[in-house]
Amino acid sequence: MGTYKNILRYGDGVCTGKMNYFSPAGYIGCIKDKDLTSPPASPSFGDAYIVASGATGDWAGKDNQIAVWNGYNWDFVTPINGTLAYVQDEFLLYRFTGSAWYSYFELDGLIIYKILQLGDSPMTPYGAGHIARIGDTLESLKVYLNGSVRTILVKDLLDSHASDPDAHHNRSHNLASSVDHTDVSISSPADGEVLTYDTSTSKWMNKAQKEPFALRCTGDGRWYSQPAIGGSLLSITVNPNTLYAIPFITARAITVDRIGICVATAVSNTTARLGIYKDNGNLYPGDLLNEAGEVNTDSTGGKQITFNQTLEADKVYWLVINNKSGASPVALYAVRKERAVPILGFGWDLSGAPGIGWTKGQSYGALPNPFPSGGTISDSELPAIFVRVTA
Structure with missing residues (x-):
């Protein structure tokens, strides 16, 4: 099914300790602290913490989970193996291995662009992947290599840097590390290039970056749906003459060119209409943005409609x-x-039923504009509607 790039953001796009939810394959969040064993006295909306071992109070029994303050009480997210979190007060990126959180490396002097992680060992150089951009003030780059920390690159030692600080952009850097310098092959470095590990030569090499990784983007040409954390899909019976609306949250401005569903049980002479609505500002579908059209549901499998729609960054939409x-x-x-x-939160009746979307009775036909009022919050599965990102 792939990795969805869907986000529920409490934050504002920068690391202020507000939580950022990501895909079913794990997410990267901005965490205020990971060493507290009891909740802070006066949290702000969206503040997120990794619960330390031996927690008490409202956090009791939630060791290693991520606690997020929703304005009234604490929500808890159980991390999966591979979950990443940036801890604000330590300036460190952590990864959950299934039983504990481990840091990658200190971010001071580096701008993280893209991390390739395979297996449980942190930063094992296995396969090609962008690791870090070299900044002007960087004197050394430390990475995990075969289970230990290695220094693989140091600053240019030419004295001419003092008189000509821009000269190093136009010639090769000298490598003066006392260990592992043969693991690096730098050729005519240019501004903005990144180090990438080449398995064919077993060396770190400089290459032009493909796409800045702003802790948000997983790539284009992929299909995305509502925010979710892990798990496989299941088949549900869908009531006819009913509008089903699921949230779709953008982290950056994107263009989508397909919208689709996957039919588990087909019925002859049936169709479905698909579209995208804007949010009305209250986590409820508002104006119709794009009615993509109609698909046949008289055979099983994926059904898609070709269309073109630009979506703004940091917005809630409804599929x-x-x-x-x-x-x-x-x-x-x-x-x-x-x-x-x-x-849409949880019901306050001890059932713990989650609000994940809206339903509203509506005769089949052209999608209404705006979305009719009086919808019902759904705490049951809703049809998965997917869009394909092209840019």
Whole structure:
């Protein structure tokens, strides 16, 4: 199914200790602290903490989980193996291995662009992947190599740097590390290049970066849906003549060129209409942004519509579907409710039912504009609607 780039953000796009949720394959969040064993006295909305071992009070029994203050109480997210978190007060990037959090390396002097992580060992140089951009003030670069920290690059030692600080942009750097300098092959470095590990030569090499990694982007040409954390899809029966709306949250401005669903159980002579709505400012679908059109649901498998729509950065949108009635209900694949991010909160009746989207009765036909009022918060699975990102 791939990795979704969907986000539920409490933060403002910079690391202020506000939580940023990512995909079902794990997420990167901005964490204020990871060493507290009891909740802070006066948290702000969206403040996030990794709960330290032996926690007490509202955090009791939540060791290693991520606690997020929703303005009223604490929400807890259980990390999966591979989850990444940037800890603000330590300036360190941590990875959860399934049982504990381990740091990668100190970020001082580096701008992190992209991290390739395979297996449980931190920063093992396995496969090609952008690691770090070399800044003007960087004197050495430390990486994990075969289980130990190695210094692989130091600053240019030419005295001419003092009189000509820009000269190093136009010639090769000298390597003066006392260890592992043969692991590095630098050729005519240029501004903005990154180090990448080449398995064919077993060397770190400088190459032009492909795309800045702003702790947000997983790549183009992929399909995304509602915010969720791990798990496989399941088949659900979909009521006809009903609008189903699931949240879609952008971290950057994107263009989507496909919208689609996956049919689990087909019914002859049935169709579905798909579209995108703007949010009305209250986590409820508002104006119709794009009615993509209609797909047939009379056969199983993926169904998609070609269209073109630009979506703004840091916005909530709603992906909407309405199904035409047939001899029996169509079944579509959906994200499991226990894996969906409860963007609409929880009910206050001890049931813990998560609010993951909206439903509203509506006769089948052109999607209404705006979305009709009076929808019902759904705490059950909703049809998974996907869009494909092209830029």
